Amino acid sequence: MTTALVITGTDTGVGKTVFSAGLTLALQACYWKPVQAGLDEETDRETVARLTGCPTLPEAYRLRTPASPHLAAALDGVEIGPMPLPDLPGSLVIEGAGGALVPLAGRRLFADQMAEWQAPVIVVARTRLGTINHSLLTIEALRSRRVPMLGVAFVGAEVRDSQDTICRVADLPSLGRLPPLTALTRPALAEAFGAIDLDTIRGAL
Numbered sequence: 001m002t003t004a005l006v007i008t009g010t011d012t013g014v015g016k017t018v019f020s021a022g023l024t025l026a027l028q029a030c031y032w033k034p035v036q037a038g039l040d041e042e043t044d045r046e047t048v049a050r051l052t053g054c055p056t057l058p059e060a061y062r063l064r065t066p067a068s069p070h071l072a073a074a075l076d077g078v079e080i081g082p083m084p085l086p087d088l089p090g091s092l093v094i095e096g097a098g099g100a101l102v103p104l105a106g107r108r109l110f111a112d113q114m115a116e117w118q119a120p121v122i123v124v125a126r127t128r129l130g131t132i133n134h135s136l137l138t139i140e141a142l143r144s145r146r147v148p149m150l151g152v153a154f155v156g157a158e159v160r161d162s163q164d165t166i167c168r169v170a171d172l173p174s175l176g177r178l179p180p181l182t183a184l185t186r187p188a189l190a191e192a193f194g195a196i197d198l199d200t201i202r203g204a205l
C-alpha cells in the first residue's frame with residue numbers, strides 16, 4: 001500500500017522541488033509530480049531524479065506551457081481530471097503545482113485534489129518578508145477544505161520571528177528549514193536535510 005506525503009507551497013518557485021528531492025532522498029521514497037506545466041526546461045521529475053537517483057513516476061499530465069495548470073491544459077486541448085493516488089509499495093512524495101489554490105480545471109483547485117487524497121501535507125514556505133501572510137492564507141485555505149497538514153517547512157535564510165509567528169498562529173509544527181545552498185548537489189542536499197524533522201515526517205507514514 002502507498003503511504004503518500006504531499007508537498008505544497010505558498011507560491012510557485014518557493015522550493016517545493018528542492019525540498020521534495022531532499023525528502024525523497026532521506027526517505028528513499030518514490031517521487032511523483034502529477035501535473036507538470038512547462039516542458040522546455042528540466043522538468044521537476046527530471047530534477048528530482050538527477051538530485052536523488054530515486055525512482056520517479058511519470059506525470060499524469062505533461063503540459064507544454066509554463067503557466068497555471070488550467071491554462072496550460074486548455075492550451076494543449078486537454079482537461080485535468082481527478083488523479084487517484086497510485087498504488088505502489090513504500091513511500092511516495094507528491095509535489096503539487098504552484099500554490100494550493102492553483103486551478104486544475106474550471107473551479108476545481110489543487111487543494112480540492114489534496115482534500116480527496118487525504119494524505120498528510122507539508123507546506124513549503126519562504127522565509128523572506130511577505131511569508132507570514134502567504135503561509136497563513138495557504139494554511140487557512142487547506143484547513144477549510146479539511147486537508148490534513150503535518151507542518152511547515154521553510155526554505156531560505158533564517159528569519160526567526162516570521163517562522164515562529166507562522167507556526168504559532170497556525171498552530172502547526174515547524175518541520176525545519178533548508179538554508180540557501182550555493183551548490184545544489186546530492187551531498188549538499190542530504191547534509192542540509194539534517195535540519196529537517198524527519199522523525200515527525202516518518203511518524204505520519
Ligand SMILES: Nc1ncnc2c1ncn2[C@@H]1O[C@H](COP(=O)(O)OP(=O)(O)OP(=O)(O)O)[C@@H](O)[C@H]1O
Pocket residue numbers: 009011012013014015016017018019044096097098099155156178179180181182184
Ligand atoms: N535551498 C535552496 N538553495 C538554493 N537554491 C534553491 C533552494 N531551494 C530552491 N532553490 C532554487 O529556487 C528555484 C525555485 O525552486 P523550486 O524549483 O524548488 O521551486 P518550486 O516551488 O518547486 O516551483 P514550481 O512551482 O515551479 O514547481 C530553483 O531554481 C531552485 O534551484
Ligand SMILES: C[C@H](N)[C@H](N)CCCCCC(=O)O
Pocket residue numbers: 012036037038065066067068069097098099102
Ligand atoms: C509554471 C510554474 N513553474 C508552475 N508549474 C505553475 C505555477 C502556477 C501559478 C498560478 C498562479 O498562482 O498564478
Ligand SMILES: [Mg+2]
Pocket residue numbers: 016017018044095
Ligand atoms: Mg517544482
